[in-house]
Amino acid sequence: MPTTTTTTVAGRTKHAKAILGDELHKKLGETKVLVVGAGGIGCELIKTLVLSGFIDITLLDLDTIDLSNLNRQFLFRTTHIKKPKSLIAASVASTFNPLVDITPIQDNIMDSEKYHVDWFRGFDIVLNALDNLEARKYVGRMCVAGGVKMVESGTAGYLGQVQPIVGGVTECFECMEKPKGGKTYPVCTIRSTPSLPIHCVVWSKSYLMGQLFGVDEDAGAELDEAEKQGENAEEIANLRKEAESFAQVRAAIRSGGPAARMIFDKIFNTDIKRLLSMSDMWNHRASPVPLDFDRIMQGENENGNGSKQKQTVALKDQKKLTTKENLELFVSSVSALSARLSSTETVIEFDKDDDDTLNFVTAASNLRSLAYGIPQKTKWEVKEMAGNIIPAIATTNAIIAGLIVLQGVNLIASSFSPPTSTPTSPSPSPLSSLRNIHIQLKPSVPLSAITTSRPNPACGICRDIYTVVRCDPLRATLRDVVQGVLGLSPPPISEFTIFASSPSAPSATRILADPDWEDNLDRTLGSVNVRCGMFVNVVHEEGVWETISVGIGGLPPDAGCYGGNANRNRNAEGEGEGEGIPWLMLPDPLPRLVVRKEEKEKSGGTNTPLPPPPVERASLKRGLGEDDDIVVLDSNDNHSADAHPPAAKRRKTSSNPPPSTPPERQHPARAGFSSPSKKRKLEEDGLVLMESAEELLDDISEDINGGEGDVIVID
């Protein structure tokens, strides 16, 4: 709540009022803003918001402050390291303007039980300053579902973008499919036939670290799957032997004795010799050379690279290690990690900021590179490759934050027409139109501003009809909710397939009921595992109606939910449900059923919808298997899952090819469509969608795997 007692000098707002006009400026002060993220973009954004006239700001971030943030997150100081970003950013930015009221929250926005549709509806505008694809999709979906305007943003190095989103009016965040993040490699490339430095880094980080210091898990499943995918059977059998022999070294590491030599001999000598015995593998590629511990220690294997080389300006971690130095680093890091395992820790995972693990991955991948004749990498480079580090600078974030605020002001102005200007003050320049803005490398147009596009008619997110039902999931049945939302007029509930989905894990869509399977309809939501914060998707079996997505919200505290008598069930027409169930609050008015666009076009404007092509049921119920035969670089991300739309959404488009839609809007299958308009426009502007942000930008490291595949990643 803004404190009414706070005062500041009167002239503070003079400039902003002159530019925006008094009415719009006043409106900014009354707008409830949610800022998601207090990192690179977030710090700049909070500063610009509080100076522009915004007062009521909620700032959410999960993270704590790190030394490497200080080159751009200018609200933070060395003394703030390890403290929560949201709290520090709120308190420092508040000093810029005593009028503001910033509510900091240190939390994960993807906690759908707390941050559900209704919570988002408490804001007038949401500004994203996020650094990962999942959270952006989550916020994007919540804003579309709640009908809350938002501005999406991202930066990577010199590049950045800003996108205002109004559900149903502009493209939503997912109208254009995001390129799949995180590069993946075939198991055999990583495990037996690496040819690039990144292959060796991935092997050390994702495989070897786990085998030696991670949970003792059965590596067989991965190999079973690789075999099914048709990878070389002999090679797989060989890898199985290799996996079995890890048991011994794991034991040695945990016994506290010196294990480095034993590990070295196994992975750089025995395992490589075993691979060499499969002579077929090496017919068309250079064969690896087994390494000899003693010879390396005696200084053999040095071939001119390393510290003898002339060094220009370099950081300590940018110096090339000699082979002997690499081996010494391997030995010292193994003993450091072993010591940790035999004292306090049971499992050690790779963390780019954990120096022991970074040293180990650097040394192990370089030794493997040596065996395979692959160029070595410095610790500095390995950190970037293994840690998915995205370069980030203050200037890009400042520019993007400024653009977010301008677009945010546009969104607020567009829902508010100021009284016609008085004769004494002609209407100042209105920030009138919404634009998607990109920072680009084209010299003549460093900031391109493109008019926002219409929603993609085949979008699986923003074309749904969204509504919210508040209820006690332990008492409301699935039928109460679905029938309640559909109302009493046809079509009957039996024409719908009903799914449950969680906005934070959309690939985990479950079927709750369909026309041939109604067993769950009279069960409570709780008994079919539908909790507050989840969605119930009501999909018309014949595809005549747009899908209705029902957000499940809890009863408000004043509803007297457990058998209370307040807030009786109502619906728009008051058709006899007025004295209904006290643990269920239907939306008022009920959502309107909307005929799908394709259906309208097919029927040529008449009211006789044609039956859609039969739906392939089998494909619907198949699990959303991820590609198990690949190694996902960043073990923390689920990006591969994001490539698959929820089953309900997939079905919606795949079962209904829209032959009558205009060519530029034709999206035969969601899985394959690329941007209707954005990509084309980007290309016209000389910007090509990149697979990863670094592709064009970075000549230091050739093969980083940016966390996000989008042009724009974030900070």
Added chain:
Amino acid sequence: MASGEFTEEEQGRYDRQIRLWGIEAQQRMRNATILVVRLRGTATETIKNIVLAGIGKLILVDADDVKEEDLGAGFFFRDDDVGKKRVDAAKARIENLNPLVTVETVPNFNVLNNQNFESTVNGVDLVCITEWDRDDLVRLNIICRRSRKPFYSGGTYGLLGYIFCDLLDHNYISPDRSSPKDVPKSIQMKVSYPSLQDALRHRWSLLSKRQTKELNPASVFAILALWRFQSIQKRLPIGAQDVGELQQIADALVSEADVNKQVITTVPHSLIESVTMTAVHEFSPVCAIVGGLLAQDILKTLAAREPPIANFLTFDGNTGGASVCKLSMS
């Protein structure tokens, strides 16, 4: 801090940017002294960015006191700074952004007198003058050219903003982004800049309709018109009574510059009107964008990496777009 190895703290603090521009660029920034004149919104943002990036030394010149309205875009100032010298109020807060940077302040504009400016300029590596009038920018630019020092100017007028630079003969390395990713290649480039005086004589005759349109001539000529208005009236436009004159100046400039008539013969009246009413005002988001672009370009020039602005950038906050015209340069 002038030379030598980077410390652990520098490595940690600058990690994410060294990964972008490399250690040699960082070294050049660390060795640089930058002169910034006048501390309003654009300079506040610019200074924040170059100090965070780790330049060696900032010399900040401003003679004025903090006014109430300076709090609107000036996050180095607090309520109780009103009435103090701007540079005195801001100094500690700038130093606080990055303890590795030296900050020196000059609380008067005497250094801008011809004699003084030449010796001041000789002691710095780059000059950046913000929110200044055209005629004096021309004069200061000439002195910088004599001393062979790169010159930047920038500022905002309400929702509009600009950056002009004269980098003399500038050599830089441009990463060749057309080369395959695993064989990074760089090209050594050289470009010659004209003085501001020469740039202002630019004719648009050679540009096609499409090229002209892309450069958003309406905002370019709105800014050039403000400059000429200020030169004639010794002040910026401040109210409705100035609209007519500004419109006249803008249209005359469009005609003098021989701009493609199919694109523009007159600067839209609505733009002239809004510029007239807002020219003396500043808005934090616009300052952040122009100050961000300005700082980024200063850093590119210091690093001698990536092509800098050539040579006149205009930002239009009505759309969020920015374009760069080559004024009197090939």
